[in-house]
Amino acid sequence: MKAHSFQTVSDIRIENGGAAKLDFYVDGLCPNKRIAVITDKGIVSLGLMEPGLASLRDAGYQVMVFDDVVADPPESIVLKGIEAVTDFQADLIIGFGGGSPMDTAKVIAYLVANPQPIHKIYGVGMAIGKSLPLLLIPTTAGTGSEVTNVAIITTGETEKSGVVADALYADRVLLDSALTVGLPKSITAATGIDAMVHAIEAYTSIKQKNPISDALALTALSKLRNAIVQSCNEPENLDCRETMLIGAMLAGQAFSNAPVGAVHALAYPLGGFFHVPHGLSNALVLTEVLKYNQPKADKWYGEIAQSLGLGDSSSALIDDMIRIKHETAVPLTLSDVNIPADAIPMMAKDAMAKDRVLQNNPREMTYDATVKIYESIL
Numbered sequence: 001m002k003a004h005s006f007q008t009v010s011d012i013r014i015e016n017g018g019a020a021k022l023d024f025y026v027d028g029l030c031p032n033k034r035i036a037v038i039t040d041k042g043i044v045s046l047g048l049m050e051p052g053l054a055s056l057r058d059a060g061y062q063v064m065v066f067d068d069v070v071a072d073p074p075e076s077i078v079l080k081g082i083e084a085v086t087d088f089q090a091d092l093i094i095g096f097g098g099g100s101p102m103d104t105a106k107v108i109a110y111l112v113a114n115p116q117p118i119h120k121i122y123g124v125g126m127a128i129g130k131s132l133p134l135l136l137i138p139t140t141a142g143t144g145s146e147v148t149n150v151a152i153i154t155t156g157e158t159e160k161s162g163v164v165a166d167a168l169y170a171d172r173v174l175l176d177s178a179l180t181v182g183l184p185k186s187i188t189a190a191t192g193i194d195a196m197v198h199a200i201e202a203y204t205s206i207k208q209k210n211p212i213s214d215a216l217a218l219t220a221l222s223k224l225r226n227a228i229v230q231s232c233n234e235p236e237n238l239d240c241r242e243t244m245l246i247g248a249m250l251a252g253q254a255f256s257n258a259p260v261g262a263v264h265a266l267a268y269p270l271g272g273f274f275h276v277p278h279g280l281s282n283a284l285v286l287t288e289v290l291k292y293n294q295p296k297a298d299k300w301y302g303e304i305a306q307s308l309g310l311g312d313s314s315s316a317l318i319d320d321m322i323r324i325k326h327e328t329a330v331p332l333t334l335s336d337v338n339i340p341a342d343a344i345p346m347m348a349k350d351a352m353a354k355d356r357v358l359q360n361n362p363r364e365m366t367y368d369a370t371v372k373i374y375e376s377i378l
């Protein structure tokens, strides 16, 4: 029998409106009362943090806000954040936002506590010290970054590198559905599909699939599938928003232990070269990669379909994902996101270099198959 192991964040809180009570949610994490909040300017301009910051200041905390994070965070911004947080002498880091601020916060929390050149921690298991205390508060229901041991940083112009290490697990997570009601439909759809991809790819993760990640992936998919279209159409429906946040978090727990595969490998170059948002990149390549994987993943896709009440055929899962893409109105082709045909060889070469994720795919991916998949969504 195969041995398994499973790790996750040990302290997960869920409260609609909870982010307004940050003084309560930082309790026990911050003895010196100096907090650095890592976020982006979009979040600041929406005023999402204001009530929570006021509650901290009223309770006597010193707070600095580093809001320079941008989507697909570049290394240079992480380094700037490390300097600001070190100068401020924070004893708690809060990552507040989508995957980009949360990933940035994770790396800052690690490198402020363990000063060293950032390139030394890229890869799997390279960050072995202990991070500063870390509280993560997602404002998108997608990446699951709040419960993963992964941070994705853009290195150079186009390349993305991952830091994968248990030191990146947060000390506490807060899911607050009120933060997500203002998410535009396009971001709700793309980030929600990203979460569904995490669950599907965790369930078919050929090396590290395990009974716990399987159970989480199936529950995540059921929640996300039931809520994604309604969340797009009824943005202020808090029940749906909370279901999406919980689904994305469960999918994050699953793929943190049973890592993602070829959908992510083929999606990365779309973000790296053309700045297509992460969730949308995944949505674009998703169904064609599922079709490619089908001969090897037939049984697993069938099990997912059955648990979703779609019958036991693997095609039913693929058809349902196509339906969700149409009903959430995500762009469907590379030309919809201004990617030209002549970029395909370069993107395929880049995708094939993503060994860290390709090794988890249920069917071996080849350069020719990658080119064909991109051509089929041109």
Ligand SMILES: NC(=O)c1ccc[n+]([C@@H]2O[C@H](COP(=O)([O-])OP(=O)(O)OC[C@H]3O[C@@H](n4cnc5c(N)ncnc54)[C@H](O)[C@@H]3O)[C@@H](O)[C@H]2O)c1
Pocket: 040, 041, 042, 043, 046, 070, 071, 072, 073, 097, 098, 099, 100, 101, 103, 139, 140, 142, 143, 144, 145, 148, 149, 150, 151, 152, 179, 180, 181, 182, 183, 184, 187, 191, 278, 279
């Ligand atoms: N660490 C992981 O496990 C993991 C997993 C998947 C993806 N990622 C990474 O996460 C990043 C993508 O994260 P993302 O998809 O959450 O998007 P994001 O964090 O890049 O944010 C995208 C945009 O959405 C806006 N936004 C966020 N929350 C909002 C809200 N509530 N209302 C209105 N606007 C809001 C932001 O201001 C930003 O402009 C990528 O860098 C990707 O590589 C990490």
Ligand SMILES: [Fe+2]
Pocket: 143, 194, 195, 198, 264, 278, 282
């Ligand atoms: Fe993802």
